[in-house]
Amino acid sequence: MTLAVARHVHAVDLPVRGRGAVLSRVARLVSWPLALLYVLVGFGWRLLALFARGLRYGTHPERGLPEGLRRLRQHAEQGARYLGFASDEVPRWNGTLRQPGESYGPWHEARRRLKRNRVALVAWIGLALYLMVGIAAQAGWIAEGYGQADKTAVYKEPGYFEGPWFFGTDYIGHSVGAMALRGTAVALWIGTFAAVVSCLIGGILGALAGFFGRWVDDLIVWFYTTLESVPEILLVVAAAYVIKTNEGLRDTYNASFLKESLGLSLGLFSIILVIGLTSWTGVCRQVRGEFIRQRDLDYVTAARALGVPTRRIIFRHVFPNVMHLVLISFSLLFIGAIKYEVVLTFLGVGVEPGEASWGRMIDQAKLDLLSEPTKWWQLTAATAMLFGLVLCVNLFVDALRDALDPRLKD
Amino acid sequence: MGFYILRRLLHAIPVLLGVTLITFVLFHVVCPNAAEILVGTKGGTGEEIKARIAKESARLGTDQPLTVQYGRFLNELVHWDFGQSWRLQKGRDVIDMLGDGVGPSLMLAVPAFLIELLLAVSLALFCAYYRNSVADITTVIVTVAMMSVPALSYILFGQYFLAHTWNMFPVFGYQPGLAGLATLALPILIWVALALGGEVRFYRTVMLEEMRKDYVRTAASKGLSTKRILFKHVFKNGMIPLITRVIVTVPFLMLGSLLIERFFGIPGLGSMTIDAVNQNDLPVIKAMVVISAILLVVFNLITDLCYALVDPRVRLK
Numbered sequence: 001m002t003l004a005v006a007r008h009v010h011a012v013d014l015p016v017r018g019r020g021a022v023l024s025r026v027a028r029l030v031s032w033p034l035a036l037l038y039v040l041v042g043f044g045w046r047l048l049a050l051f052a053r054g055l056r057y058g059t060h061p062e063r064g065l066p067e068g069l070r071r072l073r074q075h076a077e078q079g080a081r082y083l084g085f086a087s088d089e090v091p092r093w094n095g096t097l098r099q100p101g102e103s104y105g106p107w108h109e110a111r112r113r114l115k116r117n118r119v120a121l122v123a124w125i126g127l128a129l130y131l132m133v134g135i136a137a138q139a140g141w142i143a144e145g146y147g148q149a150d151k152t153a154v155y156k157e158p159g160y161f162e163g164p165w166f167f168g169t170d171y172i173g174h175s176v177g178a179m180a181l182r183g184t185a186v187a188l189w190i191g192t193f194a195a196v197v198s199c200l201i202g203g204i205l206g207a208l209a210g211f212f213g214r215w216v217d218d219l220i221v222w223f224y225t226t227l228e229s230v231p232e233i234l235l236v237v238a239a240a241y242v243i244k245t246n247e248g249l250r251d252t253y254n255a256s257f258l259k260e261s262l263g264l265s266l267g268l269f270s271i272i273l274v275i276g277l278t279s280w281t282g283v284c285r286q287v288r289g290e291f292i293r294q295r296d297l298d299y300v301t302a303a304r305a306l307g308v309p310t311r312r313i314i315f316r317h318v319f320p321n322v323m324h325l326v327l328i329s330f331s332l333l334f335i336g337a338i339k340y341e342v343v344l345t346f347l348g349v350g351v352e353p354g355e356a357s358w359g360r361m362i363d364q365a366k367l368d369l370l371s372e373p374t375k376w377w378q379l380t381a382a383t384a385m386l387f388g389l390v391l392c393v394n395l396f397v398d399a400l401r402d403a404l405d406p407r408l409k410d
Numbered sequence: 411m412g413f414y415i416l417r418r419l420l421h422a423i424p425v426l427l428g429v430t431l432i433t434f435v436l437f438h439v440v441c442p443n444a445a446e447i448l449v450g451t452k453g454g455t456g457e458e459i460k461a462r463i464a465k466e467s468a469r470l471g472t473d474q475p476l477t478v479q480y481g482r483f484l485n486e487l488v489h490w491d492f493g494q495s496w497r498l499q500k501g502r503d504v505i506d507m508l509g510d511g512v513g514p515s516l517m518l519a520v521p522a523f524l525i526e527l528l529l530a531v532s533l534a535l536f537c538a539y540y541r542n543s544v545a546d547i548t549t550v551i552v553t554v555a556m557m558s559v560p561a562l563s564y565i566l567f568g569q570y571f572l573a574h575t576w577n578m579f580p581v582f583g584y585q586p587g588l589a590g591l592a593t594l595a596l597p598i599l600i601w602v603a604l605a606l607g608g609e610v611r612f613y614r615t616v617m618l619e620e621m622r623k624d625y626v627r628t629a630a631s632k633g634l635s636t637k638r639i640l641f642k643h644v645f646k647n648g649m650i651p652l653i654t655r656v657i658v659t660v661p662f663l664m665l666g667s668l669l670i671e672r673f674f675g676i677p678g679l680g681s682m683t684i685d686a687v688n689q690n691d692l693p694v695i696k697a698m699v700v701i702s703a704i705l706l707v708v709f710n711l712i713t714d715l716c717y718a719l720v721d722p723r724v725r726l727k
Contacts, residue, residue, distance in 0.1 A: 119547065226428030229703040233668065234695060237687055238436050335558075342560045343669065347687065362562050369570045383563040390558035395551065398611070 120399030197276025202283025210291025515666030515678030557607025
């Protein structure tokens with residue numbers, strides 16, 4: 001027990017000097033929502049595991065809950081520091097820190113390169129700001145009245161800094177500013193959900209195809225080649241149509257906690273799901289290719305010789321080595337889904353009346369432009385918000401890709 | 411090589427079968443009985459409509475079991491028979507309609523794609539030459555920023571401000587032939603702005619990847635200038651991914667772009683797809699899905715063959 005505790009030394013803050021000092025500090029300052037998310041997700045997940053373990057081991061002095069909880073706190077704190085660019089040490093699930101003489105690992109190296117990239121830091125700050133807005137809008141702290149139409153204030157111009165119309169109003173008196181802010185939360189949900197779904201499907205199928213080869217590979221490759229050959233837009237429109245017109249599904253969804261907790265309509269939720277279900281082929285292809293390369297390497301053979309179960313080899317040994325591909329695909333799918341929502345809303349699937357999303361705002365704006373004088377603000381607000389988010393992710397992905405590419409080391 | 415081609419051809423068969431299966435299932439789920447849509451709900455009493463639906467079902471074969479319907483679908487496909495349009499141009503053969511749509515789509519897509527390709531490759535070479543300089547980073551950021559604006563916003567802004575308010579372009583319309591280029595200028599501009607970022611990024615990576623190879627170091631140690639290495643050696647090797655990418659893009663050029671065609675009134679396949687989706691013109695959608703899948707499969711095959719032709723290592727795998 002004492003030994004275990006002695007190893008938990010707090011990470012020492014790395015002094016930030018040189019050209020990127022100010023940026024780093026700002027990045028650290030605004031990264032708290034990301035850190036918060038990390039702690040919530042990581043903490044929650046780990047807590048469950050710990051309780052399961054605590055039940056199993058009872059009150060064993062070293063493996064029981066109290067020690068585990070302490071490690072968990074260490075881990076959460078370190079995770080927050082790591083995401084906030086306050087420390088370069090990668091947090092580990094068991095709460096320990098890197099010991100002197102231990103290797104830094106590829107993620108650490110990548111991160112050091114990332115931190116030197118000023119474009120990446122700016123993009124990171126932008127992302128964190130968007131996340132703050134998203135969290136605040138989802139929690140209802142800001143943009144509360146986005147769905148309320150005020151018939152007395154139709155097409156107010158921006159610069160009308162009274163009441164909720166801080167960026168003008170639309171054709172039935174919705175506040176454009178509030179809708180744009182609420183749209184941030186919606187866009188973050190769209191991107192995250194769609195990307196998570198496709199990364200899960202693509203990652204798992206790609207891993208299986210690449211690792212097992214033979215008929216498993218043939219089957220999965222056939223499946224994604226086929227899916228890729230069907231025009232995606234028609235697939236999405238058809239599937240969204242089916243989900244939307246299914247009465248039973250609608251009732252189930254409206255009664256479920258999803259509707260309550262997310263505040264997304266079934267139409268929107270269905271396109272998120274459908275985008276996720278159709279866009280996993282790219283991830284699958286990449287993961288498969290990397291798995292084929294990795295499966296014959298020595299460490300896999302060694303693990304197999306030691307009798308490690310196949311499932312464990314795939315997900316614990318090999319998967320961390322392809323994680324960087326998944327991470328990059330995740331970011332690209334994230335923006336892909338957000339941009340796709342605009343097109344789908346234009347086609348009339350997805351967002352339902354009373355819902356605020358950037359796609360809907362842009363779609364509505366085509367009516368605004370027809371009238372004289374020009375009602376430019378709705379289009380501008382939605383486009384600017386979407387542009388900022390997509391640009392930040394794009395630039396960050398570029399930097400991330402460079403940082404993760406070991407060939408750039410020289 | 412002959413064996414390789416044969417194997418690749420055999421690979422294409424299950425994919426095509428899979429596509430037809432997906433299409434069939436999808437359409438069956440969206441619209442279990444096409445006769446109901448075709449007959450509609452107006453014109454006569456309930457009994458009459460029911461009788462008409464039954465008659466129409468018998469004609470279309472939708473009262474048969476699913477396996478029979480699928481067989482029928484495959485049979486029509488093999489005979490290259492996609493039926494007649496229901497709504498868009500009622501009674502006209504779908505295949506003729508699609509044939510008419512390809513021209514306008516290509517009129518927009520081909521010049522746009524060529525301009526985009528030319529710009530992207532030159533910018534990529536520029537970036538590779540001045541890599542990691544301010545010029546390189548700025549170019550990448552600007553093109554990526556251009557890519558990050560949603561297409562719909564480009565179209566609305568362009569149509570309203572550039573064309574309508576400032577009269578720089580015609581707002582709308584399409585004419586076949588060279589006279590149409592004036593109306594196509596704005597759509598082409600938007601297309602290039604949308605696509606440039608991704609392309610520049612891709613070709614820049616390709617060039618940089620090539621530049622890290624051993625032969626470049628050999629050439630440099632031989633005393634060749636950077637310019638010569640870049641334009642003579644790296645560029646030539648970079649042509650392989652370039653050609654592959656171009657061939658893969660061809661079917662998408664033929665299928666057209668949904669939004670741009672729609673907003674600028676270009677009667678291509680993209681706007682036809684949107685109209686068909688909006689008006690539930692199932693035969694048109696079905697034909698679009700199947701034909702585009704065939705195009706994709708065929709061009710993928712051509713890409714692979716070209717690749718195998720250029721790089722003998724691929725054939726042996």
